[in-house]
Amino acid sequence: MKKLIYILSLGITLLCADIDIMKVSDTLSNIYGVKYYNNDKSILLDSTVPTTTLKKADIVLFPAGLDINKITIVNSYAKLRLEEKSIGAIYTFKNRTQIIFVRERLKKNSLSLSKELNQYIINECQLNLICLANHYKIADVF
Amino acid sequence: MKNKNLVFTHGQLYYFMLLAYIFIFILFLYFYSNIDVYDKKIKNYFLTQSIQDLDQASNHVISKIINEDSNLVKSNLLKKDIKEKNEEHLSYLKNKDVTSLFIVFRLEGNFFVLLDAEEDNKAQVGQVFIPEDIRYYNQVYKTGKSLSFIQEKVTGLGFTLLKPIIQNRKVVGLLVMDYTQSRLSSISNMLDLMVRYISIFFFFLLFLIFLFLCYMLYVKYTKNKIYQNPKTGTLNRVFLSENYEKIDFKNYYVALADLDFFKRVNNIYGQKTGDKILNLLIYNLSTLLKPEDMFIQYSGEEFLLLISKKNREEIALKNLLEDIRIHVERTRFLIKDEYLFLTLSIGALMGTDLEKSLHDCIHKADTALYSAKHNGRNNIRYYDTSQAKRIYRDKLQEMIFSDKLVCFYQPICSLTDSSVHHYEALLRIKDGDTIIFPDKILPDLEDSYLYSHLTKKIIEYNVKILRMDSNIKISINLSADDLINDSVISLLAQNADLSNRILIEILENKSINYKKVELTIQKLKLFGYKICIDDFGSGYANLNHLLNLSIDYLKFDGSIIKEIHHDKRAYSIVKTFAEFCQENGIEVIAEFIDNEEVKEILISFGVEYGQGFYFSPGKPYEELDLD
Numbered sequence: 001m002k003k004l005i006y007i008l009s010l011g012i013t014l015l016c017a018d019i020d021i022m023k024v025s026d027t028l029s030n031i032y033g034v035k036y037y038n039n040d041k042s043i044l045l046d047s048t049v050p051t052t053t054l055k056k057a058d059i060v061l062f063p064a065g066l067d068i069n070k071i072t073i074v075n076s077y078a079k080l081r082l083e084e085k086s087i088g089a090i091y092t093f094k095n096r097t098q099i100i101f102v103r104e105r106l107k108k109n110s111l112s113l114s115k116e117l118n119q120y121i122i123n124e125c126q127l128n129l130i131c132l133a134n135h136y137k138i139a140d141v142f
Numbered sequence: 143m144k145n146k147n148l149v150f151t152h153g154q155l156y157y158f159m160l161l162a163y164i165f166i167f168i169l170f171l172y173f174y175s176n177i178d179v180y181d182k183k184i185k186n187y188f189l190t191q192s193i194q195d196l197d198q199a200s201n202h203v204i205s206k207i208i209n210e211d212s213n214l215v216k217s218n219l220l221k222k223d224i225k226e227k228n229e230e231h232l233s234y235l236k237n238k239d240v241t242s243l244f245i246v247f248r249l250e251g252n253f254f255v256l257l258d259a260e261e262d263n264k265a266q267v268g269q270v271f272i273p274e275d276i277r278y279y280n281q282v283y284k285t286g287k288s289l290s291f292i293q294e295k296v297t298g299l300g301f302t303l304l305k306p307i308i309q310n311r312k313v314v315g316l317l318v319m320d321y322t323q324s325r326l327s328s329i330s331n332m333l334d335l336m337v338r339y340i341s342i343f344f345f346f347l348l349f350l351i352f353l354f355l356c357y358m359l360y361v362k363y364t365k366n367k368i369y370q371n372p373k374t375g376t377l378n379r380v381f382l383s384e385n386y387e388k389i390d391f392k393n394y395y396v397a398l399a400d401l402d403f404f405k406r407v408n409n410i411y412g413q414k415t416g417d418k419i420l421n422l423l424i425y426n427l428s429t430l431l432k433p434e435d436m437f438i439q440y441s442g443e444e445f446l447l448l449i450s451k452k453n454r455e456e457i458a459l460k461n462l463l464e465d466i467r468i469h470v471e472r473t474r475f476l477i478k479d480e481y482l483f484l485t486l487s488i489g490a491l492m493g494t495d496l497e498k499s500l501h502d503c504i505h506k507a508d509t510a511l512y513s514a515k516h517n518g519r520n521n522i523r524y525y526d527t528s529q530a531k532r533i534y535r536d537k538l539q540e541m542i543f544s545d546k547l548v549c550f551y552q553p554i555c556s557l558t559d560s561s562v563h564h565y566e567a568l569l570r571i572k573d574g575d576t577i578i579f580p581d582k583i584l585p586d587l588e589d590s591y592l593y594s595h596l597t598k599k600i601i602e603y604n605v606k607i608l609r610m611d612s613n614i615k616i617s618i619n620l621s622a623d624d625l626i627n628d629s630v631i632s633l634l635a636q637n638a639d640l641s642n643r644i645l646i647e648i649l650e651n652k653s654i655n656y657k658k659v660e661l662t663i664q665k666l667k668l669f670g671y672k673i674c675i676d677d678f679g680s681g682y683a684n685l686n687h688l689l690n691l692s693i694d695y696l697k698f699d700g701s702i703i704k705e706i707h708h709d710k711r712a713y714s715i716v717k718t719f720a721e722f723c724q725e726n727g728i729e730v731i732a733e734f735i736d737n738e739e740v741k742e743i744l745i746s747f748g749v750e751y752g753q754g755f756y757f758s759p760g761k762p763y764e765e766l767d768l769d
Contacts, residue, residue, distance in 0.1 A: 018297050077269055093265065094242040094320060095298045098272045122252060122270050129268045132254075133219060 300326025485520035550760035564615035617645035641670030700734025
């Protein structure tokens with residue numbers, strides 16, 4: 001069990017390697033009226049991001065190994081697809097920091113982002129390949 | 143008092159230099175503050191150029207991928223086997239310099255991964271992709287052209303090449319190739335060098351522009367210094383001769399003012415005191431004028447006033463000139479416990495719009511000044527174009543046709559031994575006991591039929607003297623118009639047997655047909671006549687005479703000769719042209735020699751002959767001492 005947790009932590013750390021802390025801090029601090037609990041201590045967020053205890057937090061960041069009933073932001077695309085409680089994901093892909101939020105989930109949790117973050121918001125349908133292909137009529141578009 | 147913006151004053155120079163400094167500084171600041179932007183743009187451009195070979199290799203792979211599918215995005219999203227095959231094709235581009243290799247497509251502003259050649263951390267099918275700088279990606283979609291850029295925001299990457307995938311003339315996707323930092327560094331040294339050279343070149347160019355601006359301003363300012371009397375700030379004759387054409391004389395009244403008997407002041411109190419008095423007087427007089435007027439020191443104590451006609455009627459001009467005259471009359475100078483009083487004579491021309499050139503205006507103002515001098519000095523005379531011609535022409539016609547025309551003869555002597563070389567025939571008209579001088583006659587006869595009659599009369603008169611006296615040599619003044627007058631040339635040809643004792647002096651003329659005149663000169667020289675340019679140095683056209691006509695003699699105008707013993711510029715001009723004449727086999731005559739000092743200077747220049755009151759005034763033939 002301990003070994004598993006260690007490997008997971010390492011994996012998370014590796015996954016989160018080279019993450020753009022400034023970009024992430026800037027994004028998180030632009031979500032109005034929320035407080036965070038950062039479960040990944042290897043990621044040192046800026047002081048502009050309001051953090052608190054797990055109990056008082058509105059959103060939990062990178063809740064790997066935690067069994068909680070709170071809004072989360074996960075650390076992979078795969079998890080974002082699977083976990084409906086997660087409103088977004090922050091991870092690196094091809095050395096690039098990826099920050100993604102799902103519109104419908106934000107709305108469901110009465111969360112709003114400032115206009116500058118529109119570039120990070122996708123629709124729920126875009127997470128699902130079939131929905132993507134059908135909804136956007138891929139064959140016709142291309 | 144302004145100089146019509148033909149030169150810069152001291153203050154204007156600093157003003158324009160300050161403007162130039164500010165402009166250059168702002169330009170420099172702008173580029174310096176945006177240096178990162180330009181640095182990035184230039185580097186990205188050169189990067190694109192330098193990785194052409196890498197770009198070429200990917201074309202082959204892309205064409206393979208496209209050929210496999212009729213619809214690239216649909217097939218690769220929905221058909222696993224096609225996707226895997228294409229990812230295999232893509233993997234052929236992998237090498238040690240490439241860290242990532244994937245294809246993305248855009249849908250409603252968002253990007254999604256289509257193909258990923260990597261095995262580790264491989265993207266899921268249709269995975270959302272957030273670009274590090276979406277502008278580059280959108281630009282490639284828009285232009286359909288490859289783009290490379292240095293990765294500044296992403297650690298671990300050197301640079302990225304984005305290549306459009308075009309199917310059916312539409313960009314359907316982008317191939318993203320990330321290169322390592324080591325690959326970048328091999329190129330970046332060259333890029334840094336290029337950017338550095340471009341920056342140096344650009345700043346050097348700015349510097350050159352700045353130097354050029356400073357030089358232009360300096361030239362203007364230097365001209366200002368040459369044109370101005372440093373003690374009084376007024377303009378001098380150099381300004382006039384260099385800006386003749388630029389002055390719009392029709393907008394001015396022209397007046398010539400001359401201090402009466404000022405030479406005595408120099409003789410009695412010395413040149414230095416004389417100059418001090420002059421400078422003070424000039425300064426005071428110039429303050430009576432408006433900024434749009436011009437005050438030009440024409441010669442030592444002679445001033446040319448160009449009075450602007452703007453908002454000034456003729457009565458206002460008359461009042462102004464009278465004020466100037468009275469100001470001089472009432473000014474007293476205390477010199478060694480003695481008071482010195484001076485007076486001023488002024489000649490003016492008001493109807494300048496009828497004249498052809500500024501030179502003509504000055505000439506007529508000079509005529510009026512002459513009249514003022516002859517009428518007791520300390521007064522003002524106006525050249526009257528309307529009445530004078532009527533009176534004079536009628537009377538002159540009568541005089542010319544009734545043989546009242548005479549010539550006085552003034553000797554031209556060798557400067558070394560004072561022997562007489564020849565005599566200049568000076569036109570006079572005898573009106574009872576009164577002798578009328580040519581400046582009273584000739585201006586009114588210009589452009590009239592009487593002029594050529596007069597010329598022929600002068601030639602006939604002198605031919606008579608030459609036939610009577612077999613020893614005397616005479617020079618006759620002819621204008622350029624005379625030289626292209628067939629009847630005049632015919633008369634000279636008829637008397638060609640006397641040509642070895644006749645010298646033709648060509649008068650100063652504002653416009654001259656050099657071809658025709660030169661043709662005539664050649665004819666006359668064949669007859670044996672000698673040719674001289676008269677009044678050299680008085681007008682701007684003389685230099686052209688010198689260059690375009692074949693002459694034997696050159697006569698310096700008196701206005702420049704009388705200054706050589708105290709004016710450095712007059713001294714230099716005469717010396718230079720005397721040397722020029724010696725080198726070109728032209729003999730030189732200087733007129734208006736009225737003292738020993740001037741004569742000695744001319745001898746030192748190698749000038750051969752002189753004329754003037756120092757030798758003798760003009761006299762009738764009967765009074766000449768021919769022995």
